[in-house]
Amino acid sequence: MTVAAVPVNSEPALERTVMRSWKVPLALGIFVVIAAVLFIGFGRDGVSTFRLATDSDAFKLPDLVIPTRVGCVVMTVLLAAITGYTVMLARAARRVPLWLIAVYGVLFVVDFLTWASAGAAVPVPGLLVGTLGLSVPLIFGALGGVIGERVGVVNVAxxxxxxxxxxxSAVVASVTQNAYAGLLGAMIAGVLVSFVLAAFAIKYLVDQVIVGVVLNVLVTGLTSFFFSKVLTPNSAVLNSPPKFERIRIPILADIPIVGPALFRQTIIVYVMYVAVALVWFCLFKTRWGLRLRAVGEHPTAADTVGINVARTRFWNVSLAGAIAGFGGAYLTLGAVGSFNKEMTAGAGFIALAAVIFGRWDPLRATLAALLFGFAQNLQNVLSIIGSPVPSEFMLMLPYIVTIVAVAGLVGQVRAPAASGKPYVKS
Structure with a gap:
């Protein structure tokens, strides 16, 4: 990291400091080396087929057929060109645009899939359907994390x-045989966990990260105990919730590629679309969002103008818990159909990484969650098509992507200034 002084208005006396970051070019360069060694050095012969259509699409798109070895060489060269451009941007102390990183990521994924699927076919609509399904809990968790951190509380829980x-949601929906009652139960459960976090972090000024970690261990232990001792012996009564049926939106559901993924979903997924847009709008376009961000950035100034910092933090952390709890309901009412021990499997921590990767912005955090969901689903698709990638590596892939994304591609970011800092009114 170097610092360049750039004159302003041709006056040497007036200078502004520009941060020159090499983090993104370095990360992209590492991926270019990996692509060159793996996709070219260990190149594969044959053709790679990408199936773009399903039987129910309004019109059929032809399969995309790519000569494996030639396609990998061309795409790796393009990756190197993009990396070279980011080096030029870094030398000029300019920020690498997010869209360029996104294009690079898509190109690298296509390059990898082309190499891995030599002689086989990748069902693109199925890949996207699985990606969205695995991303739903991550997105709800990320939205809760954004709200919590924007108001000044690190939501590790x-x-x-x-x-x-x-x-x-599993217990309530099983007892009532009503999936909507299960959703309400899930939100209440999320709020209760948030109440404990808020009470210790805001009122008693306990370290927020420690409280969050303890809550995760506590909830894991309690749910595992009740699953073994209560739900398993009485699964017909307490762990057989009704699942939400998929709702097919006419016309939109028949759009090739994206239609099956976006518009043949359960009510929880459609609520997620609304939640993402609503959280973004309210956070940046309403008085509530302005107060929330003020408390997370400068609580002393917010207190000076009459905002109750403790109350604002408490209720917004509770709202974040309700949103995250709603996302947990998708696992039992929209995907699996029953509760299993530790079924989240670290999704909350990946959601927290999505918050950081998304720079505490709801839309960017959603995109980050989709990226991590894609990495999780990729292992399933590659195992089906018979990829040469070892299964052990594929199991590590979601977490490797998480680490690389947060450590290598985030660039210069700044968390809300008061995030994680208790506020004591003077």
Whole structure:
């Protein structure tokens, strides 16, 4: 990291400091080396087929057929060109645009899939359907994390909120045989976990990260105990919730490629679309969002103008818990159909990484969650088509992507200034 002084208005006396970051070019360069060694050095012969259509599409798109070895060489060269451009941007102390990183990521994934699927066919619509399904809990968790951190509370307890929501939704929906009652139960469970976080972090000024970790362990232990001792012996009564049926939106559901993924989903997924847009709009376009962000950036100034910092933090952390709990309900009412021990499998921590990767912005955090969901689903698709990639590596892939994304591709970011800092009114 170097610092360049750039004159302003041709006056040497007036200078502004520009940060020159090499983090993104370095990360992209590492991926270019990997692509060159793996996709070219260990190149494969044959053709790679990408199936773009399903039987129910309004019109059929032809399969995309790529000569494996030639396609990998061309795409790796393009990756190197993009990396070279980011080096030029870094030398000029300019920020690498997010869209360029996104294009690079898509190109690298296509390059990898082309190499891995030599002689086989990749069902693109199925890949996207699985990606969205695995991303739903991550997106709800990320939205809760954005709200919590924007108001000044680090929400490490997302994992516990998702797990509590999954457990409560399964039990409530099983007892009432009403999936909507299960959703309500999941939100209440998420709020209860948030109440504990808020009470210790805001009122008693306990370290927020420690409280979050303890809550995750507590919820995991409680749900595992009740699953073994209560739900398993009485699964017909307490762990057989009704699942939400998929709702097919006419016309939109028949759009090739994206139609099956976006518009043949359960009510929970459609609520997620609304939640992402609503959280973004309210956070940046309403008085509530302005107060929330003020408390997370400068609580002393917010207190000076009459905002109750403790109350604002408490209720917004509770709202974040309700949103995360709602996401946990998807696991039992939209995907699996029952509660299983530790079924979140670290989704809360990946959601927290999505918050950081998304720079505490709801839309960017959603895109980051989709990226991590794609990495999780990729292992399933590659195992089906018989990829040469070892299965052990594929199991590690979601977490490797998480680490690389947060450590290598985030660039210069700044968390809300008061995030994680208790506020004591003077």
């Amino acid at each position: 997302i994992e516990g909120q998702l797990l509590a929501g999954a457990f409560a």
